[in-house]
Amino acid sequence: MDPKTNQPKSKENNRGAWTAEEDEKLAEAIEIHGPKKWTVVAAKAGLQRCGKSCRLRWLNYLRPNIKRGNISDQEEDLIIRLHKLLGNRWSLIAGRLPGRTDNEIKNYWNSHLSKKKEMMDKQTSSYSTRDCAKSGGRSVVEIGGAEMKKEVVTAINERGVECSKVNFNVDEFFDFSNEDPFNFGLG
DNA sequence: AACAACCTCAACCGCATCAGA
DNA sequence: GTCTGATGCGGTTGAGGTTGT
Numbered sequence: 001m002d003p004k005t006n007q008p009k010s011k012e013n014n015r016g017a018w019t020a021e022e023d024e025k026l027a028e029a030i031e032i033h034g035p036k037k038w039t040v041v042a043a044k045a046g047l048q049r050c051g052k053s054c055r056l057r058w059l060n061y062l063r064p065n066i067k068r069g070n071i072s073d074q075e076e077d078l079i080i081r082l083h084k085l086l087g088n089r090w091s092l093i094a095g096r097l098p099g100r101t102d103n104e105i106k107n108y109w110n111s112h113l114s115k116k117k118e119m120m121d122k123q124t125s126s127y128s129t130r131d132c133a134k135s136g137g138r139s140v141v142e143i144g145g146a147e148m149k150k151e152v153v154t155a156i157n158e159r160g161v162e163c164s165k166v167n168f169n170v171d172e173f174f175d176f177s178n179e180d181p182f183n184f185g186l187g
Numbered sequence: 188a189a190c191a192a193c194c195t196c197a198a199c200c201g202c203a204t205c206a207g208a
Numbered sequence: 209g210t211c212t213g214a215t216g217c218g219g220t221t222g223a224g225g226t227t228g229t
Contacts, residue, residue, distance in 0.1 A: 017197070017223085039214065051214075056198070059216095091217060106218075107196050 014048040018057055022047055026054055027062055035063075060101045067099035071108055079105060080113060 014022070029045035035058055038051030047054065060066075071079075075097055082093045090102035090109075097105065 015199080037214090052200095052216090053198075055215075060197070088218065102217075103197075110219095111195055 018061075022049070023057070023062060026057060030058060030062070056103075060103045063101075065099050066101070068104075071100075075100070076108075076113070079109065080117070083109065083113070 018026075025045045025047055026041070026049075029041045029047075033041050033044055035041070035055075038055045040051075042049055042051045042054045045054065049057075078096060079093060082096055086092050088106075090106045094100050094102040094105050
């Protein structure tokens with residue numbers, strides 16, 4: 001283990017794209033040991049890959065029920081709205097989109113939506129009232145906890161859903177485990 | 188056909204946090 | 209309380225594909 005990078009020494013490990021054979025071995029090991037103890041899984045799979053790499057491969061590619069490509073308009077709209085509220089908290093956003101991974105959403109945002117948003121921002125630099133009501137009045141570029149909470153509460157208030165949550169916890173609010181994926185509390 | 192420029196996305200990196208010893 | 213290893217996250221990179229000239 002390299003103490004600086006927190007990674008195994010690279011000469012001991014494969015790097016780069018995964019092969020079908022590696023995928024198969026990994027899937028087998030996960031079936032036996034579960035998708036949790038990644039160092040164990042990596043070792044038992046007999047792969048020259050670190051646990052971290054195995055975890056990423058599982059989450060982004062091998063996991064069951066994973067959707068790939070073809071992000072729908074509905075999903076895109078949801079990503080935009082969630083990003084407005086949450087900023088670059090990709091894992092939270094991904095939690096709202098069943099079958100989508102944080103990596104995929106992050107990539108999609110960086111290659112498609114960031115540009116789209118930039119263009120829209122330019123077009124609406126004099127921000128219309130309608131857009132203000134829709135978004136909570138401003139876009140958040142850097143999101144710290146307090147800033148984000150404020151933003152979410154503002155958005156909620158704008159929609160007249162909830163006005164009294166002062167001690168708002170965004171992580172509790174965005175506990176997505178049991179909810180309709182396309183209804184995140186804003187109506 | 189050849190090359191350059193651009194785009195996409197899988198994978199890696201670095202850091203923060205957590206859990207167990 | 210401290211140390212160490214594991215896990216999870218967001219940022220970044222680079223190979224391969226696509227499009228334009």
